[in-house]
Amino acid sequence: MSSPLKIYEFYDLSSHNTMGVSAKARFFTEVNTVDAHRKALEFVQENELPVLILGGGSNILFVKDFPGLVIHQNSKGIELVAENDEQVEVTVAAGENWHQLVQFCVNKGWGGIENLSLIPGNVGAAPIQNIGAYGVELESVFSSLEALYIKTGEIRTFSKDECAFGYRDSIFKKELKGEVIIISVNLILQKNQQVQLSYKALSDYLEKNRINNPGIKEVSEAVIAIRQSKLPDPNEIGNTGSFFKNPVIPVSLFDDLKQKYPDIPAYPVSGEQVKVPAGWLIEKAGWKGKREGEVGMHAKQALVLVNYGKATGQDLWEFANKVKRSVHQQFDIDLTPEVNIIS
Numbered sequence: 474m475s476s477p478l479k480i481y482e483f484y485d486l487s488s489h490n491t492m493g494v495s496a497k498a499r500f501f502t503e504v505n506t507v508d509a510h511r512k513a514l515e516f517v518q519e520n521e522l523p524v525l526i527l528g529g530g531s532n533i534l535f536v537k538d539f540p541g542l543v544i545h546q547n548s549k550g551i552e553l554v555a556e557n558d559e560q561v562e563v564t565v566a567a568g569e570n571w572h573q574l575v576q577f578c579v580n581k582g583w584g585g586i587e588n589l590s591l592i593p594g595n596v597g598a599a600p601i602q603n604i605g606a607y608g609v610e611l612e613s614v615f616s617s618l619e620a621l622y623i624k625t626g627e628i629r630t631f632s633k634d635e636c637a638f639g640y641r642d643s644i645f646k647k648e649l650k651g652e653v654i655i656i657s658v659n660l661i662l663q664k665n666q667q668v669q670l671s672y673k674a675l676s677d678y679l680e681k682n683r684i685n686n687p688g689i690k691e692v693s694e695a696v697i698a699i700r701q702s703k704l705p706d707p708n709e710i711g712n713t714g715s716f717f718k719n720p721v722i723p724v725s726l727f728d729d730l731k732q733k734y735p736d737i738p739a740y741p742v743s744g745e746q747v748k749v750p751a752g753w754l755i756e757k758a759g760w761k762g763k764r765e766g767e768v769g770m771h772a773k774q775a776l777v778l779v780n781y782g783k784a785t786g787q788d789l790w791e792f793a794n795k796v797k798r799s800v801h802q803q804f805d806i807d808l809t810p811e812v813n814i815i816s
């Protein structure tokens with residue numbers, strides 16, 4: 474017999490979001506099996522509630538309290554499902570911590586996700602925004618995932634193509650937003666990984682520290698060191714990593730800006746578009762390290778919105794919008810949040 478669902482009311486979410494906002498969930502439950510998910514969804518349907526699936530809470534801003542049921546996805550397990558001389562395939566439960574998975578794989582000698590070391594959050598959230606860092610995105614190791622439809626309770630496998638991955642994007646942020654719960658993710662990792670060193674900050678770090686011919690362990694350690702040097706630890710200062718996406722703009726606009734700001738950095742996207750670092754735009758607009766009350770943009774990485782302690786979701790959102798308006802005024806570029814805004 475499965476145990477009944479434990480549902481909490483007016484539950485404080487402070488310890489469930491890395492921004493450290495003290496929003497409340499009207500109802501809250503912890504779930505670690507498909508059966509428990511189905512029970513939680515019955516409760517949602519009976520009471521006609523909105524539902525929110527929460528993993529590590531590292532990419533979410535609660536601007537307000539949540540009026541429905543928050544389901545904290547807590548399932549665990551890393552299973553080796555296939556192996557040959559070159560590769561392994563693992564099935565990972567959605568509630569596993571992402572960085573712990575990276576460390577587990579690096580220790581086994583399985584490569585492909587070492588550049589994604591220390592990204593906060595859980596495995597189930599990784600495909601939603603196709604997490605990426607230091608020249609690698611999840612899609613490069615992704616094989617498939619299993620998801621549960623919220624309305625019907627049906628389980629379906631999604632292939633990589635069906636996930637429609639893009640830059641910090643997937644079908645789960647678009648057509649299927651709020652429709653499914655990711656249950657587990659399958660990854661294919663390499664036993665003889667060719668390490669990916671194209672990202673300048675990473676190759677510079679390795680060179681400076683005289684690390685020649687790095688393997689996956691050295692790359693993972695380098696990424697951890699770089700991240701720790703500029704991203705604030707959410708246990709010390711509330712934050713959700715990059716708050717905005719790096720905007721993709723037309724080459725014509727970029728050429729105009731380049732006249733005025735010859736040092737503007739850019740990454741090519743296509744013949745017609747380039748991606749510009751939002752952190753650079755925010756810094757140039759004067760917001761790097763700027764603090765107003767309990768809110769600010771981080772002094773070492775201008776793209777990180779920080780909560781110095783007691784900011785409300787509303788305070789953070791208003792400050793973010795001020796930054797957005799200021800960037801728009803100066804550069805004619807619209808920043809869009811990378812984090813999930815609950816308003």
Ligand code: EPU
Nearest residue numbers: 606607608714715717718719738750752753756774775776
């Ligand atoms: N920059 C500035 N000032 C700043 C910050 C950045 O001028 O204060 C410029 C510099 O030119 C720098 C460039 O922006 O070289 C890129 O900065 P960084 O390497 O820190 O990366 P990012 O583009 O700001 C992205 C991801 C991060 C990821 C890093 C490393 C997005 C929205 N963010 O940031 O992801 O860790 O690359 O690969 O794509 C996250 O998603 O939460 C996250 C932290």
